[in-house]
Amino acid sequence: MEHRIKRPVKIANCSGAATDLGVHMYNQAYYGDVDVITGDYLAELNLASAAEDYAKGTNPGWISSAWDGLQQTLDIAHEKRIKIVINGGGLNPEGLAEKTYALVKEKGLRLKVAYVDGDNLMHKVDQLLHDIKSGVLTHLDQDNEEVQLIEDSTSFMDHPSEMPIVCANAYLGYRAIKKCLDREADIVICGRVADASPVIAAAAWWHSWSEDDYTPLAGAFVGGHLIECSTYITGANFAGSYKYPIHKLMDLGLPIVEVAATGECTVTKHEALGGIVTVDTVKCQLLYELQGNIYLNSDVKADIKDIDIKEESTDRIQVTGIIGFPPPPTTKLAIFYRAGYQSEILLNASGYATDWKWNYHEMQVRRTLEAWGILSKFDVLDFQRVGTPMENPRTQLSSTTYMRIFAQARDHSVLGKLAAAEASIGMAHFAGMHWSTDMRTAIPKPFLGFYPATIPQSELEEAVNIIDASSIRRYLVGPPSKTEPLQPRENYDPAVISQSFGPTIMRPLGDIALGRSGDKGANVNLGLYVTQDAWEWFRTFMTRARVKQLMGDDWKDWYFVERVEMTKICAVHFVIYGPLGRGISSSKLLDGLGKGFAEYIRAVHVPIPVRFLEQHAQDSKTFEESLKPGPTTRSHHM
Template sequence: MSDLKRPETVVDDRQCRILLTAVVLGDPGVHMYNQAKYGPVDVITGDYLAEANLANHAVEVKDSKGPGWVPTAWDGLQQTLDIAAEKGIKIVINGGAVNPKGLAEETHKLVKEKGLDLTVAYVDGDNVLHKAQHILEGIKSGALTHLDAQNESVHLAKGAVDFLDHPDTTPVVCANAYLGYRAIKAGLDQGADIVICGRVADASPVIAAAAWWHNWQESDLDQLAGALIGGHLIECSTYVTGANFSGAFRYPPETFVGLGLPIVEITSSGECVVTKHESLKGIVTPDTVKCQLLYELQGNIYLNSDVKADITHIKVKEEATNRVHVSNVKGYLPPPTTKLAVFYEGGYQCEMALNATGYATSHKWDIQEAQIRSKLDEWGITDQLDELDFQRVGVPMENPTSQLASTTYLRVFAQAKDPKILGRVGAAWHFYGMAHFAGMHCTLDMRTAIPKPFLGFYPAKIPQSELEEAVNIFSRDSVQHPKRTVVGPPKATEPLRDRDNYDPSSPASLSSFGETVNRPLGDIALGRSGDKGGNVNIGLYVQTDEEWKWFRSFMTRAKMQELMGRDWQDWYFIERVEMPEIRAVHFVVYGPLGRGVSSSKLLDGLGKGFAEFIRAVHIPIPKAFL
């Protein structure tokens, strides 16, 4: 075990804080090393799992094409173990994916080869694939409900439950529950230096490290909730140090070259400061923090299997350059259930991108769509397709300054259970290949038109009492017979209540703000959007109290529907809440991503571009604010 100890008594400010940093899926291993090298941190955490890549690792194992853990996590560990041992830095990551035991064994082996004084552990219990039949029966009977089933106004996408009736042709490939912090903390309490996890919730490693350091108990709900939000703020690589930032246009482009990862300092009260290593590039401002806070929420209650965090009245305040203080998070008992991500073989999909240039582009796309649909109808294929979509991407520049400025493309997207049926979509286009519209061109590499398998996603809720969440700690000499500690479900829970959803109370008269001018919404509001299963979330905020009076009155649910324009579908549903201390309005739009990112027909299957689209729509903004 390293020399790092939890302080038993608080003797100075350094000891009442824990400094945590995060590394994420896609980050090369050097990021983990840099966070250890370039300044003081107590714990390095890592969130390497998106919903889709966990399932991809499951398929990898099934097809004997890989180890089932995240390669960049292993890369980071190999580069960082020496300096972590030297500095006494703990490492807690979910890079074990569907094989945390395997990654932990490799790590333990490397620790022994290097002669390092480190104890390795892994968390399991999230993988419930062995209960696949029980899960399917539970979903069918309603015992395991869909994550959004509590709201009767929410409708699931077409085909969302078809896999239940075809278990042979759409088998479940992985089923993983989102675990919390308790098994990780148990490992740290027992002396583990490196804890490898599978599907723990994104922020759970941060909650666990803070709870271990400050010796919090399950009943310390406000503190746990504060750490949950601290973990949320740093869980997405450089998203809080300048990446994916809607205010980036205010900075020169070179600001965003070589961004460093963030750090969150969590105090014994659960409040936190978001910062970064001084020697690494990036920006940490109230705006970067607010944007990341608003990312991938489901309203004002942030859920974890160990605590619910109410962020309605959260406060974000600049403390110093690259230091932002976050406070006023309220904690409540966790739900008796946790999220269960079920992935299944959904069938096959293909797509083609065809280009048109300049004059009468819309009519050209009409021709192309009519030709393909006509031939598929003639062949009797159309009704056998689960999805056939013609997506017109971009608008050609009027009076163009170059050919590229005048060029847009049509994305033809299709899905079907049978790859032979799906292959007829490309054949229909080839049939009319030389009967094309004026100026049609495309890449000569049409491999995307070849049917490839895709995974369907079903987010369910599973009782935490059905899980065996445990930590397994290796002895220094062997990976055989690790010490296993089962933590059991949370001691106290409370049922989930309906999500808050309201339009502004006592709205101000919009005319009272004076003369307006039609400008992009982004001229006054920053924000961020992301995916939550089949849904898109978007949070938007303004800077001053006067702007807030107008903005909260203007941004109603009906207004969001209006701003979506032709993208709105009548079966969608919108929820809206406010966060007045940060002057933010937050929406969840249920439905646009279909069955989720792994099978969404949208070009923006992660919903990341939704906020930037909405911010580009012109609205009447009071001149006084510009």
């Protein structure tokens, strides 16, 4: 019999964070035909922030918005025979799966419920500590000898009672989820699986891929990456959004990826839901939170150096050119530990001589703490100046900037002295000082440190669990059948070319470049791209040294930069190692997730060839004229 290739599988995303409402799951089921709904509810921090309450029994461990979505969607999923695969089980996938199973039975629906576990390694935390200290388990960035880890990043190993681990979860791949689907599960609840793993599993199940179908798996992996952040690909967090009327970006719907048997995919959305899917929104999301041109999952490596992104039709974007390779023998292990206490104070200054005012206030605080013999006992004491006062202001707000005093210490009593120091000089302040908030933010609060490690996949007990009326049937999955050691990441500057691009003018880089940035633990990634006509200039202009220059006073000599190119989409990608410290849970930066970094870089003025700006202006005018004015109404289930 002739083998028939299945049509592409339609996989709809319903969440990119715990804050995404349950109605998104329902909308993806209701407003069109899809085969599978997947949801990514877990950031690195929200597992850790719930861990201690879950251990005490005061938190169920799963994500409440995921449960809300399931309650709204089970009936229509049953009616349309839509599979649901989500990581909303958080710390307790078994608990959410059993709660879902009970609701299925109560409703009399024919839906089989399963869950995946094996990511939570808190039961072997002492062994983990031993293996990290002995070098058996290493920091995610430790293999690169150019990268310096921030001070105190390993202090929790030497003080396990003072700085106990509260959460340790390995990033699981697609294979257990696929086995659930192969065993006819309709609802699969996961804990800490990698963000794209549900999409890879759905495509692998649909197309009956084998573990060594690396290129199709890699294509689905990138497809999962493209839709995992919900509205980030339908108009949110989009560098080019200012070109659109505001009404076009209201009531954003969530994306769908159609994955073919080859792994090539098309990104789209339901026509009835708001938002846009364009080449630009897809490129921006592709460049979000990458490690470089080799993208890693515990089941496959995706080489995206030759990725190509083209418009198929309105709100349909085709993604091709991805090549897959065997996965690494290790996977990421996210470890969170009690790192001490932190607090912050916000102060405002208006009008004249702002720099002098902030110099004066910082010196007052530091001298007071030094006189009390406490200054050297802070782990972090940072005086951050936010904003620039408008010259010749028309309002007081436009003349106002603020200082954010951020502090961390292992000792609660040390940190408490910061508020006392502020109070002691409360009436000795500079002209016009006023508070942004009351002093509650200055009260020391516990915070978590983050240590991203690698762990051999052979040490995990990843398992499939199928719930039926009388029992839970459990099947161990085991590690990937074939792995390849990781090679050093590519890192290169462009070859110098002699071509002249004509006269230049100082303009914001964002006049010709779009892009996106995000966090990877301690690091910030930055992807920028231009149109084809400006590519040769742009790739030779955007060197590693240029990024350091554009960062200005934010650049520190101990940071390290990696650079690669993606020629077919005219993109240059960077990873800047170090700026986020120990990650979002403890970063001293105001932008602890690095989301605003690309927009900052795009605002810096650089010498741009005039000919590219002229084309940019013409393209923008043509684009704006093509937009239809007027409000758009959308109906959503609530």
